[in-house]
Amino acid sequence: MNTTLPRQTIDVPLGARSYPVWIGRGLLDDHARWRAMLRGKHAMVISNRTVAPLYLERVAQGLDGLHWSSFLLDDGEAHKSFANVGLALDALATLGATRDACVIALGGGVVGDLAGYTAACWMRGIDFIQMPTTLLSMVDSSVGGKTGVNLPAGKNLVGAFHQPRAVVADIGTLDSLPAREYRCGMAEVIKGAAIGDAGFFAWLEQHADALVARDETALVQAIATKVRYKAGVVSRDETEQGERALLNLGHTFGHALETAGHYTALLHGEGVSVGMLLAARLSERLGMSAHADTQRLEKLLKAIGLPITVPSGFEPEHLLALMRLDKKTIAGTLRLILWRGIGHAEIVSGVNEADVLAVLREATAAR
Template identity: 60%
Template sequence: MTALDVEVGGARPYRIHIGAGLLDDGALLARPLRGRHALVASDGNVAPLYAAGVVDALRAARPDAQVATCVIPPGEQEKTLARFGEAIDALAALGATRDACVYALGGGVVGDLAGFAAACWMRGIDCVQLPTSLLAMVDSSVGGKTAVDLPQGKNLVGAFHPPRAVVADTATLRTLPARELRAGLAEVVKYGAIAESGFLDWLDAHADALLGGDADALSEAIARSCAHKAAIVERDPFEHGERALLNFGHTFGHAIETAQDYGALNHGEAVAVGMVLAARLSAALGLATDTDTMILRALLQRLGLPTEPPAGLAPDTLLAHMRLDKKAQASGLRFVLWDGPGHARVVADVPEDAVLDVLRGA
C-alpha cells in the first residue's frame, strides 16, 4: 500500500505521514531532528512493542545522536503533572539543548503529555508525534494541542505546540486491542458529523472493513480525517473560533470521563456517547431533527460503540463538570451542536435546564 501524506499549513507547517512500516524508516524519523538529543517518550503498553525499534532506527540514521527513553505507566489516569515532571527530568538527565526533539510514541495520553513537556522544556523544543492508536492518529497527534489532566477536569493545564511532523505507522494498529480501534472510530465519525455528511455514508459502507482492520480502509479513513482536521487547524490554530467544532461531543464526553475518574468508558467511547447527547440537545433546541440523532446513533452502534452514558452518573454532577469545560464562558455554557450531519456550530449560553433534560432523558 502506498503511503499517504497530508499537509498542515499555517505559520508552522508540517506533514502527516500515513503508511505501514514507517517506524522502521530511520531517515524519515531523523529528518526533523535538528540537534543531537532525542527523547523517545512512551508508555508501558507501547514501549515493549516499538520503542527499541524507534531508538535503533534513529541511531542508525543519526549515529551522532544521543537517544534516551522515558516510559510512563499506561492509562488516562497517568496524564498528570507528576508524570509530566518525569518527562522533564528525563530531558534534564539527557542534557537536552534547545535543538533537541521529543518523540511521542503512543496514544493520546503519551502524545499530550510528551508534547506538553516539549512545549515547556527551555520554553519549547521540537516534538514529533508517533501515534500508535487510531484515536491518536486522527485526532490528538494533529494540531498541536498538548496538556495534562487535573482532578477537576481533563486537559486543564497545557499549551498549543504544533509538532515538527506526524508519523502514523498503520502497522501498529495490528497490535491495537479491538476496543481501542473502535474508540478511534468515534473520532473518525466526528469528522463526518461536523464537516462531511458523505463521509458518514462512506463509514457506514466500510464499517465491516474498518472493524476487521483492513489496511486500505483504515488508511483512507485516517487520511480523510486528518485532512479535515488539518484544514480547520490551519484556519484557526489557537481555537478562537472554528476549531472548537472539533470538540463535537467532547463537552458531554469529558464530563463523563471526569465523573467516572477515567474508569468505565475510555475517551473514544465517552465521545461517542457525547456526540449522541449533543445531537439530542441540538434536536431539543430545534437545530436538528430526532431522525438526525437516530442516524448518528445507528452508525456508532454499528461500529460497536456505546451511545448511552454509564449508569449511576448524576446529571447534576455531569453539569458541574461541564461548567469547568474550556469552552464554557462567564455568561454560561457553550456547546458544539449541529444542524444535522456535516453542519456543526458553536452555540453559546445554552440553558442548563435543557442540558439537564437531555441527561435525564438518557
C-alpha cells in the same frame, strides 16, 4: 492484509511551522524519513510500558549516533499528570537536552499530549515528533498541536498549543491494538464526518463492516480523510478562536463523563461517542436538527460497536457541574458544539442549563 498500499502525506499548512503527516505501513522503520526532522544531538522518547516493548527498539535504531533516553509512563489517562511532566523534565535535564533537542511521542493520545506539553515547557519550547500508535491518536490528538495534562477537577485544563515537527502514523502499529481501543479511534473518525462532511458520513455508513474488520484499504482512506479535514481546520484556526472549536462536538458531555468515571469507566473515544449522541439529542430538543439525523448517528455508532448510553451510577446534576468547568464555557454560561444535522455543526453560546439537564436526565433514566 494489503501491504502494497501507497503511503500518504498530508501537510498541515502553518507557514514556517508547517509539517507533514505521513500515513502508511512500516513508517517507524523508515528512519531516513523521520530522522531528518531531528535538528540536534539529543532526543528523548516518551512512551508507556505497554507500547515500549512493542515498538521502542524500532525507533531506537533510527536514533543511532544520538544522545538519547526514554521515559516510560504507566498506561492510562490517569497518568497524564503534572507529576509525570515533572519527572519527564527531570529526565531531559539528566540527558543534558539543549534547545535543539527533540522529544518523540511514541504511543496514544495520553503519551502524545504529555510529551508535547513536556516539549513545550523545556527551555520554553523544543521540537517534538508524534509517532501515534492508536487509531484515535492518528486521526485526532497527534495532529494540531494541542498538548496538556489533566487535573482532578477536569480533563485537559492545563496545556499549550505546540505543533510537532512531523507526525509518523505507522498503521502497522494498529495490528496490536485491542478492539476497544480501535473502536475509540473510530469515534473520532465519525465525529469529523458528523461535524463537516455529510458525504464522508455516508461513506462510513456504507463501509462500517469493512472498518470493523480493519480492511486496510478502507482504514487508510478513513484515516487520511479525517486527517485532511482536521489539517484544514487547524490551518485556518490554530488556537481555537472560532472554527476549530467545532472539533469538540460531543466533548463537553464526553469529558464530563470521563471525569465522573475517574478516567477508568470510559475511554476517551467512548466518552466522545456517548457525548456526540447527547449533543445530537440536545440539538433535536432545541429544534436545530431532525430526529432522523440522531437516529443515523446512533445506528452508525452501534454498527462500529461504540457505547451509546451513559454508564450506571452517573448523576445528571454532577455531570452538569463538571460541564460548567469545560474550557468552552464563557462568562459562566455553557457554550456547546451542537449541529443542524449531519455535516453541519456549529458553536452555540448561552445554552439553557435546564435543557442540558433534561437531556442528561432522560439519558440516565433510560439505562
